[in-house]
Amino acid sequence: MIILIRVLKKANINKTEIVTIRLLAIFLALLTSTLFILFLGHNPIKVYLSMLDGSFGSVYRFKETIIKTIPLVITSLGILVAFKMKFWNIGGEGQIYMGAFLSSFIALRFSEIPRPLLLMLMIIAGIIGGGLWALIPAIFKAKYGTNETLFTLMLNYIAIKWITYLQYGPWKDPNALGFPKIPNFSDNATLPKLFGIHIGWLIAIILVMLIYIFMHHTKRGYEISVIGESENTGRYAGMDVKKVIITAMIISGGLCGLTGMIQSSAVNNTLSVELSGGIGYTAIIITWLSSLNALLIPLVSFLFAILVQGGAYIQTAFQIPQSAAQILQGLILMFVLGSEFLVNYRLVLDKSKTALRKGV
Amino acid sequence: MLKRTVVFILILALTASVLAGCGNGSVEKPASNVENNLKVGFIYVGPIGDGGWSFAHNEGRLYLEKELGVETIYRESVPEGPDVEKVMKDMIDQGAKVIFATSFGYMDYMEKVSKEYPDIKFLHCSGYKTTENMANYFGRMYEPRYLSGIVAGLKTKSNNIGYVAAFEIPEVIRGINAFTLGVRSVNPEAKVTVRWTHTWYDPVKEKEAAKALLDEGADVIAQHQDTAGPQQAAEEAGAFAVGYNTDSFDKAPGAYMTAPIWNWGPYYVEQVKAVMDNKWESHSYWGGMKDGIVELGALSENAPNDASQRVEEVKEKILNGEFNIFTGPLKDQDGNIAVEDGKVLTDTEMLSMNWFVEGVEGKIEK
Numbered sequence: 001m002i003i004l005i006r007v008l009k010k011a012n013i014n015k016t017e018i019v020t021i022r023l024l025a026i027f028l029a030l031l032t033s034t035l036f037i038l039f040l041g042h043n044p045i046k047v048y049l050s051m052l053d054g055s056f057g058s059v060y061r062f063k064e065t066i067i068k069t070i071p072l073v074i075t076s077l078g079i080l081v082a083f084k085m086k087f088w089n090i091g092g093e094g095q096i097y098m099g100a101f102l103s104s105f106i107a108l109r110f111s112e113i114p115r116p117l118l119l120m121l122m123i124i125a126g127i128i129g130g131g132l133w134a135l136i137p138a139i140f141k142a143k144y145g146t147n148e149t150l151f152t153l154m155l156n157y158i159a160i161k162w163i164t165y166l167q168y169g170p171w172k173d174p175n176a177l178g179f180p181k182i183p184n185f186s187d188n189a190t191l192p193k194l195f196g197i198h199i200g201w202l203i204a205i206i207l208v209m210l211i212y213i214f215m216h217h218t219k220r221g222y223e224i225s226v227i228g229e230s231e232n233t234g235r236y237a238g239m240d241v242k243k244v245i246i247t248a249m250i251i252s253g254g255l256c257g258l259t260g261m262i263q264s265s266a267v268n269n270t271l272s273v274e275l276s277g278g279i280g281y282t283a284i285i286i287t288w289l290s291s292l293n294a295l296l297i298p299l300v301s302f303l304f305a306i307l308v309q310g311g312a313y314i315q316t317a318f319q320i321p322q323s324a325a326q327i328l329q330g331l332i333l334m335f336v337l338g339s340e341f342l343v344n345y346r347l348v349l350d351k352s353k354t355a356l357r358k359g360v
Numbered sequence: 361m362l363k364r365t366v367v368f369i370l371i372l373a374l375t376a377s378v379l380a381g382c383g384n385g386s387v388e389k390p391a392s393n394v395e396n397n398l399k400v401g402f403i404y405v406g407p408i409g410d411g412g413w414s415f416a417h418n419e420g421r422l423y424l425e426k427e428l429g430v431e432t433i434y435r436e437s438v439p440e441g442p443d444v445e446k447v448m449k450d451m452i453d454q455g456a457k458v459i460f461a462t463s464f465g466y467m468d469y470m471e472k473v474s475k476e477y478p479d480i481k482f483l484h485c486s487g488y489k490t491t492e493n494m495a496n497y498f499g500r501m502y503e504p505r506y507l508s509g510i511v512a513g514l515k516t517k518s519n520n521i522g523y524v525a526a527f528e529i530p531e532v533i534r535g536i537n538a539f540t541l542g543v544r545s546v547n548p549e550a551k552v553t554v555r556w557t558h559t560w561y562d563p564v565k566e567k568e569a570a571k572a573l574l575d576e577g578a579d580v581i582a583q584h585q586d587t588a589g590p591q592q593a594a595e596e597a598g599a600f601a602v603g604y605n606t607d608s609f610d611k612a613p614g615a616y617m618t619a620p621i622w623n624w625g626p627y628y629v630e631q632v633k634a635v636m637d638n639k640w641e642s643h644s645y646w647g648g649m650k651d652g653i654v655e656l657g658a659l660s661e662n663a664p665n666d667a668s669q670r671v672e673e674v675k676e677k678i679l680n681g682e683f684n685i686f687t688g689p690l691k692d693q694d695g696n697i698a699v700e701d702g703k704v705l706t707d708t709e710m711l712s713m714n715w716f717v718e719g720v721e722g723k724i725e726k
Contacts, residue, residue, distance in 0.1 A: 058453060060449070060453045061453060064446070064449075064450075168558065168725075176468075177488075177529055177530055177712065177714070178527065178528040178529045178530070178533075178714065178724070178725075179440075179464060179465055179527060179529050180527065180558065181440075181441070181465065181468070184468065267442065268441070268442035269442060270441075270442060272441040272442060273441075274439045274441040274442070274443060275442075277443075312447075312450065313450065313454075315435055316401070316433040316434070316435055316450065316451060316454055317433075317454065319433065319434065321407065321408075321436065322407070322435075322436055322437045323407075
């Protein structure tokens with residue numbers, strides 16, 4: 001007898017079931033992590049507490065958690081605009097780097113012009129850098145129907161290698177005695193602080209509201225949603241599909257580019273190949289877990305920031321190796337994401353002999 | 361959709377707070393206010409299990425803990441970029457009063473942070489910058505490197521020695537030059553070919569670079585890298601190798617001949633003790649073989665027979681100050697006189713070295 005497991009999409013999703021699945025996922029994540037921590041020879045409760053302590057335990061730590069939240073929020077908003085249109089923009093990472101690249105160009109070349117002007121120029125440059133990088137796959141998608149997932153992913157590698165080239169070549173700091181680093185920005189090119197945290201947090205909050213209004217209360221936002229559901233519907237309704245795709249991607253890439261500007265100016269004070277370190281990919285998960293809802297993105301980003309900040313803290317607090325801390329983060333992520341699948345699909349045991357013919 | 365996610369987040373928050381609640385009674389917080397007990401932070405560029413550079417520093421940290429009983433914390437695999445600034449601040453937030461940052465690329469960030477935290481003592485390894493509360497420290501690794509060059513020069517038959525090197529900075533260039541001078545002191549025909557990896561720690565890249573050098577005819581491989589990858593490449597090719605950082609005979613027993621090695625422990629103890637006694641001052645430390653911070657590791661059976669005696673002779677002269685490695689006349693790569701006869705390079709000249717001596721095949725990108 002052939003026993004197969006079949007995957008079925010759920011027709012209607014039961015609320016209590018969802019809650020049960022999610023609770024179970026978190027429980028399993030904690031259980032597996034607990035076993036792993038025990039295996040490392042530490043007290044799991046202490047480690048978990050310490051993660052919270054590392055994220056909230058002092059004013060400094062709380063600020064760090066917020067600083068980690070900011071780029072996640074802005075990038076996720078960018079990803080959201082593209083995903084609403086079912087344009088799978090995996091290229092957030094590259095768009096961050098290209099935004100950082102163009103704004104760094106301004107920061108390094110015009111380091112002495114007045115601060116407000118310089119920062120405005122850098123912001124514009126960041127948005128243009130990310131926007132143009134996203135425009136390339138958008139044009140190809142609109143004109144030739146190319147696969148945007150692969151296209152945007154490949155562009156990430158080109159962007160990162162471009163920064164590497166600059167760091168090891170033309171932009172290498174001549175004062176670093178041959179060490180490959182790009183010079184630091186001047187004070188004029190550094191974003192100011194507001195209540196002790198760089199002003200990116202305010203930009204993030206404003207953008208959350210703007211994107212919410214854009215997606216829900218403007219014609220273009222509505223068009224993006226319609227085309228996401230069905231391109232043909234949009235076309236029959238008289239929408240200019242190509243134009244909508246291109247505008248949406250410029251916004252999407254522009255927001256990612258802005259993240260690059262903020263990170264290079266306020267956090268790193270320079271451009272380097274380590275600038276993003278995966279924000280563009282984490283943002284995809286955050287956008288997805290936020291159910292493509294702009295208002296939820298700050299919350300989910302904050303939870304992710306706790307995971308990252310707390311994960312860094314336990315490394316020094318418990319001398320847990322970096323790789324182990326990353327495994328913990330990965331475990332929690334895997335279960336939470338995995339539960340998403342079970343929320344939308346169910347598995348049934350298929351004992352019939354015709355299972356094979358039916359396909360899985 | 362919205363409701364679902366809200367519920368999910370609430371549950372997460374709830375679970376977290378429940379966990380926090382359970383623990384409160386029984387769990388003591390990781391020590392955060394240690395006023396009387398000094399806490400020392402170490403920042404490493406690779407994992408402590410790299411069997412090389414970071415491993416050697418970590419041995420020093422463990423020695424420090426054992427000798428003085430101070431509490432230490434560390435972070436490994438910290439990139440040489442802006443991230444290190446945050447790592448330092450994290451450590452200060454966790455109560456560290458002394459921080460050792462053990463890679464060149466941390467220098468500018470440590471300089472910046474040191475100005476923000478005047479009460480914390482900062483020590484940077486392998487750079488050249490100091491501030492009121494930031495010292496730099498390093499060892500004259502070029503001395504044992506010269507000795508290891510003697511071993512390599514006696515061993516090579518093809519007169520082609522490969523050198524896997526990390527970055528085009530003075531520290532690495534100085535090491536290559538000293539090694540080459542050592543090689544050519546016993547074998548004037550031999551050449552040292554350099555390949556850059558642009559990474560301190562990357563077992564695969566290091567090994568690949570060594571393989572390429574072996575393919576080009578090298579029969580001895582030397583390295584300025586943090587893992588035994590190049591030595592393993594040599595072993596696989598039936599060639600021989602000079603390691604770096606620690607004695608890594610076990611990692612490539614068929615190839616390993618010797619290695620110039622680090623001994624950080626005593627310096628760490630001395631510095632932390634000075635901090636405890638309130639006697640610490642900013643400084644530039646550059647100790648040599650006579651101080652014990654660097655030495656040549658024991659020669660293995662792979663080393664040529666006559667090496668031991670030659671090495672001992674020169675070692676004696678270095679220890680009693682009779683012999684300085686960078687003494688003229690020295691020619692540069694193109695055969696021009698770079699150091700006049702009888703002139704000895706000053707520390708400043710050595711610390712900013714950006715040219716290769718005669719016998720080195722390779723290019724320094726500027």
